[in-house]
Amino acid sequence: MADVEITIRPTGPYVVTGPIVLRDGQGNEIDVSDRGGTVKLCRCGGSTTKPFCDGTHSAIGFMAATSAVTKAE
Numbered sequence: 001m002a003d004v005e006i007t008i009r010p011t012g013p014y015v016v017t018g019p020i021v022l023r024d025g026q027g028n029e030i031d032v033s034d035r036g037g038t039v040k041l042c043r044c045g046g047s048t049t050k051p052f053c054d055g056t057h058s059a060i061g062f063m064a065a066t067s068a069v070t071k072a073e
């Protein structure tokens with residue numbers, strides 16, 4: 001089993017479990033030490049606390065078109 005696991009929620013965030021380093025677009029580390037080893041990353045675009053999920057996906061009725069694309073076309 002991998003040290004880091006990423007689970008795609010069908011109507012919500014990417015749930016990342018395990019020891020990670022999260023960086024912003026400038027390469028600055030974002031502290032995730034207070035998140036208990038699990039980070040939920042927004043993929044609906046609606047969160048006001050990006051890159052983290054704040055639950056807005058439920059309010060806006062986010063539904064992913066597909067759970068995962070396994071091969072680029």
Ligand code: FES
Pocket residue numbers: 012013014041042043044045046047052053054055056057058
């Ligand atoms: S996935 Fe939860 S707020 Fe975007």
